[in-house]
Amino acid sequence: MSGLASPEAGIVAEALAGLTAPRKSLPPKLFYDEAGCALFGAITRLAEYYPTRTERALLTRVAAALGAWVEPGAALVEYGASDEEKAELLFGALESAAYVPIDIAAPALAALAARMRRRHPAIAVHPLAADFLAPVRLPAAIAGLQRLGFFPGSTIGNLDHDEAVAFLARARTALGPGSPLLIGVDLEKSLDILIPAYDDAEGVTAAFNLNILTRLNREAEADFDPALFRHRAVWNDRFRRIEMHLESRVPQSVRLAGLRIDFAAGETIHTENSYKFSEARFAALAAQAGWIVAESWTDPDRLFSVQLLVSRS
Structure with a gap:
C-alpha cells in the first residue's frame, strides 16, 4: 500500500474491504470529496429530485x-x-x-x-x-x-x-x-417518481456515482476507467429501498493499492441505499x-x- 497515511489509508482500507467482498460495495461517504459535494448540490436542484x-x-x-x-x-x-x-x-x-x-x-x-x-x-x-x-x-x-x-x-x-x-x-x-x-x-x-429522482435525464446522478471511482484513482492508487462502468438505480421491493450501483460494462481487472480486483461483465459495485x-x-x-x-x-x-x-x- 506504499505507506499511505491517514486519511488515505482509511479510504484504501474501506475500499478494499468492500471491493473484495463476495458482493462488491463501496461506502457512500466516499461520494463526498469536493467534486462529489458539488455534484450532489446540482442533484438537489434537478426537476426530478x-x-x-x-x-x-x-x-x-x-x-x-x-x-x-x-x-x-x-x-x-x-x-x-x-x-x-x-x-x-x-x-x-x-x-x-x-x-x-x-x-x-x-x-x-x-x-x-x-x-x-x-x-x-x-x-x-x-x-x-x-x-x-x-x-x-x-x-x-x-x-x-x-x-x-x-x-x-x-x-x-x-x-x-x-x-x-x-x-x-x-x-x-x-x-x-x-x-x-x-x-x-x-x-x-410510486416508482414513476422514485426512479427518475435517482437516475435523472441529464445524467448528474450518474456523474455523482461515477465520481467515486475518480476519487479512488486519486486517493487510493486505483486505475478505474469510469467509462467502463455505468450508473444503475433499481428498486429493491423486499427492503423498500432504492439501490445505486456501478455496473461493469465489460470483463475487466482493476488495481487498487497494488491489489488486482476482477469484474465480470454486468457485475456491480453497490454504492448506496435509500430506504x-x-x-x-x-x-x-x-x-x-x-x-x-x-x-x-x-x-x-x-x-x-x-x-x-x-x-x-
Whole structure:
C-alpha cells in the first residue's frame, strides 16, 4: 500500500474491504470529496429530485412550531451539514445562539463555516469535521445550551436498519436530556417518481456515482476507467429501498493499492441505499433508539415528511 497515511489509508482500507467482498460495495461517504459535494448540490436542484425542494417547503412550516419544543437561544446541531441552506430556515425561529455543523467533507465544512460567519455574525459557529456514524463529542462551548438535533435530507434512509438505530441512539446521548431531533424522512411512493429522482435525464446522478471511482484513482492508487462502468438505480421491493450501483460494462481487472480486483461483465459495485418509509415504520425504528415521534409534517402529495423526535424517557 506504499505507506499511505491517514486519511488515505482509511479510504484504501474501506475500499478494499468492500471491493473484495463476495458482493462488491463501496461506502457512500466516499461520494463526498469536493467534486462529489458539488455534484450532489446540482442533484438537489434537478426537476426530478423532489426531496430537497419538498423538505425546504416543509421546514418553513416546521420552524414556526419549534418554539413549543425548543427554548430561545438553543444550539442547532446539524448532522451531515454539507451546506447551511436548510439550517438557515430555522435560525430565526430558534433565535439560535450557536450552530454546530457536522460533516465528513472537511473542505465543504470549512467553506460553510466561513459563509456562516459572514452572513450570521451573531451566531457562534463550531464546525466539527467528523463521521457522524461514529461517536461524536459535541463542542464544550455549547455545554450550557439546549440543543436541537437536525438531520435533514432523509440521510437516515441511506443507513441500514442497525446503522440507523445506532445513529439515532448515539445522537440521543450526544444531544442530551431535553434535546429533540428534527429529521427528514422520505416516504414510500410510486416508482414513476422514485426512479427518475435517482437516475435523472441529464445524467448528474450518474456523474455523482461515477465520481467515486475518480476519487479512488486519486486517493487510493486505483486505475478505474469510469467509462467502463455505468450508473444503475433499481428498486429493491423486499427492503423498500432504492439501490445505486456501478455496473461493469465489460470483463475487466482493476488495481487498487497494488491489489488486482476482477469484474465480470454486468457485475456491480453497490454504492448506496435509500430506504423509503411509511410513517408507522419510521416511528417503530425511532422507538428502538429511545425516541418518540412528537410531531410530523408532510406535504400535500405525501412525498416527504419532517418529524420531531423527543426522548422516550
